[in-house]
Amino acid sequence: MNNVCVYCEFEEGRIQEVSYELLTKGRSLANQLNCKLEALVLGEGLNGLEKEVSRYGVDILYMADDKRLYPYTTLPHTAVAVGLFKQTHPQIVLMGATSIGRDLGPRISSSLTSGLTADCTNLEIGEYEDKKAGKKYENLLYQIRPAFGGNIVATIVNPDNRPQMATVREGVMKKETISDTHKAELIYLDAGQYLRDEDLVVKIIERHMETSKVNLKNSSIIIAGGYGVGSKENFNLLYELAHTLGAEVGASRAAVDAGFTDKERQIGQTGITVRPKLYIACGISGQIQHIAGMQDSAMVISINNDANAPINKLADYVIQGNLETIIPKMIKYYKKNIK
């Protein structure tokens, strides 16, 4: 009891990446707290998933396999999760800051009157002193999140209410398996025990899921373009450089908003978080919301005609000038020097 529980998102036959990332984080939190790691999977056709989930060191896996639980709708998932948590009393519940997690998390937290912190970029265990009440707490979850447009970072705690709930975006935590032979204890839940007819009032009429063509998260080199690229045509220069280097193309929000490229390439606080080996920022000024999504890159090259662009402070190399001139030269001299 009082374990760490991760709500795992199930979509089109598989568990989503963000859930594996959270299981990895959950495992390390459970180790620190000396408690068990639980996973909750709700959906239909879940047979066989236990093997993959177990690899992340899950101790107890709760599964409810029921056609009313897939595709995801708010109320049935809320009913099962709330019902379960009322029995198991987890101390921490983690979920993805995804379309699903941000729809479900607040609903569960309201039902259980427990605090929820959105979009955490880090989770740690620590103590907290409520000076006014003269109370000390140990082993609380520090929920660390940017807010106010990314200009501040707040550490938030839930001293008294349980579970302590947090959502985290995909790509923020690292995913790592523990063992290929580990076996979670599997507990099947009967969804019918938790669901009421009223929970089924929202009906899905149509659904189109797009699988992304862009694979920014797994690229070791990213060429990112900003508003300074100037046009959709100029973005072709970036594609060409990416093609030459075996890289993927990313973008700032200003470039996406200007229609230079697609939203799925957006990097930053409201886009994807990446940590490549090399990040080449072309015509990007480096506003805090963009930095939030790329600051863990191992090496940064900034191509900018403004010597004082904020991104330069974070760059290992600054190439000062117009990207229209610089990128073709990079392509040329790469080709010349590569054997």
Next chain:
Amino acid sequence: MYKIIVLAKQVPDTRNVGKDAMKADGTVNRAALPAIFNPEDLNALELALEIKDQYPDTKITLLTMGPVRAAEILREGMYRGADAGVLLTDKAFAGSDTLATSYALSCAIRKIGEADLILAGRQAIDGDTAQVGPQVADKLGIPQITYAEEIISLHDRTIQVKRRLERGVEVVECTLPVLITAHSTAPECRPRNAKRLMRFKRATTLSERHTTAEDYLAVHNDQAVLITEWCAKDVNSDLVQLGLGGSPTKVRQVENIVFQAKESKVISTDDAEIESLMQELISQHTIG
């Protein structure tokens, strides 16, 4: 006739936070930033107005919780087509997290009276949590439809909504009442209407009338619309669930973001310099 409540928040324009916007204690100095109508709440208002276009006897009430100054967005909403505004303001609400905010809003919604439809923005640009919509729905015990991009149809108390998800779209159907949150891809809000501007320019709350001389005159002007203003007691809320005390989450620490400058190597557009950079990257195995 449909009764619609639109939840709207006045937010500091976080897109322009400068140095002056932070107080010494690390809290945000909201006064130093322009206060605006939260962008997605305008999308929510537009969705409500589209329903009113189709069913003209629909009544749209804007509800905001905030300081007295938040009445500004109620007027703005009325200029654009909302029928009435309600300001929920009380010191007891100070320090609310999303749960305490949702509780207070749900009490006010109950007091306004049975709504068929509640519309909110997906997310406010300051707190940035996107939690208030679903939590209000939960407090009211009604279903929710988040991330609405379009209301496809509304007939006989059945609504069809297109939702914009991270990786796709979904069309869902539900019977009223329901709470819907609007995504930024929903239609942009129509501009102010000149006639409505004249009519609601002097619409004020009681607090505003007490604090400014000009509005003092407005009290004596029969034409002036009075914006409803409620405090915690007016909406029969349980004080224990409000404000800092009613908030499970507490802020332990707030840090301002400072850039950590790296030693960077500056390179010009010179051919020789770019060639030597590419050679360096290749020999380090960073590329190639």
